[in-house]
Amino acid sequence: MTAKKIFSGVQPTGNLHLGNYIGALKNFVELQNENNKCIFCVVDLHAVTVKQDPKLLKQNIRKTTSAFLACGINPKKSIIFNQSSVPAHSEGSWLLSCIARMGWLNRMTQFKEKAGSDKEKASVGLYIYPVLMAADILLYDATHVPVGDDQKQHLELARDISKKFNSDFNAPNFFQVPEPLIQKNFARVMSLKDGRKKMSKSDPSDLSRINLTDTEDQIITKIKKAKTDSDPFPRDLKSLNTRPEIENLIGIYCSLTKTKPENLFSDFNNKNFSYFKKKLAEVVNDKIFPISREIQKLNNDVEYIDKVLEQGSEKAYELSSKKIKQLKNKFGF
Ligand code: AMP
Numbered sequence: 001m002t003a004k005k006i007f008s009g010v011q012p013t014g015n016l017h018l019g020n021y022i023g024a025l026k027n028f029v030e031l032q033n034e035n036n037k038c039i040f041c042v043v044d045l046h047a048v049t050v051k052q053d054p055k056l057l058k059q060n061i062r063k064t065t066s067a068f069l070a071c072g073i074n075p076k077k078s079i080i081f082n083q084s085s086v087p088a089h090s091e092g093s094w095l096l097s098c099i100a101r102m103g104w105l106n107r108m109t110q111f112k113e114k115a116g117s118d119k120e121k122a123s124v125g126l127y128i129y130p131v132l133m134a135a136d137i138l139l140y141d142a143t144h145v146p147v148g149d150d151q152k153q154h155l156e157l158a159r160d161i162s163k164k165f166n167s168d169f170n171a172p173n174f175f176q177v178p179e180p181l182i183q184k185n186f187a188r189v190m191s192l193k194d195g196r197k198k199m200s201k202s203d204p205s206d207l208s209r210i211n212l213t214d215t216e217d218q219i220i221t222k223i224k225k226a227k228t229d230s231d232p233f234p235r236d237l238k239s240l241n242t243r244p245e246i247e248n249l250i251g252i253y254c255s256l257t258k259t260k261p262e263n264l265f266s267d268f269n270n271k272n273f274s275y276f277k278k279k280l281a282e283v284v285n286d287k288i289f290p291i292s293r294e295i296q297k298l299n300n301d302v303e304y305i306d307k308v309l310e311q312g313s314e315k316a317y318e319l320s321s322k323k324i325k326q327l328k329n330k331f332g333f
């Protein structure tokens, strides 16, 4: 089997959480360990599409890098860098914005959600955010992009831009058409407080998410306080359709233990919910607490983190400047 070329990005906009881990980071590490060529980017240019405190942003770039490393991304095997340190991303984004069509961007649901009711006040950057994401991916000829379910539409846009460029410039293989890698069974981790909202860094309630930096006690408390209902533990998949919070907790358990929900129905049959929550807290702590400890350790070693980013940026610079030169050439520059 030929090695895949992997590219993915995470925004440095706050604490990474269990949704980022299950939807993205866990898969990054698996792909790396299957000997694929991986590039993982801290997408700081994407972060500034909404206002950021410059001091906090700098800290968050390092913290996101620490989280990558603590989850098992190895800088000797994979390239880890931050987007703003490699100019090809901004340059490529401009060129690709001349390929992308307004109609395509107008359909992006994430823009609609993030811009809210007053779209006139949203930044232009937020609107063209998916074009920058396409540049990230296409500049490195990535064949596969592991992301959570919420990024599916952005990836389709990257595929459309790639195909349109190849066709408009009569260059059939210039850009790779990237494939999304989205988990089939449990691709979206939901808020612990509302099973219809995704777990997110920006939710004002810290109880809605499990941060990768939470302590053992915080994890136990958050799972204990997670929203459930008064019905007993479900007996089959069908009954989960109307119980989004329960579906989410079972999804987390199954995803971290690599088991099927069907197995849980018999294991927890006739037990009360607090028993399941206790077991779930153990499972989450087994995976997340060692990561949390490692993040705290790495956060104190700023010099090491900066070195990882610097070395990663040099490699990314080399790869992307070749491609951007060819791209400019195609345009006639
Ligand atoms: P972000 O934090 O928005 O930069 O997302 C980084 C990665 O984590 C992307 O691949 C997202 O799709 C993924 N992700 C973010 N939130 C969730 C969630 N609640 N469930 C699953 N994946 C998620």
Ligand code: TRP
Residues within 6 Å of the ligand: 007, 008, 009, 010, 011, 043, 046, 132, 133, 136, 137, 145, 146, 147, 151, 154
């Ligand atoms: N938009 C992605 C998110 O918010 C982050 C991202 C930026 C990304 N560039 C990327 C993901 C390239 C995959 C590939 O989650």
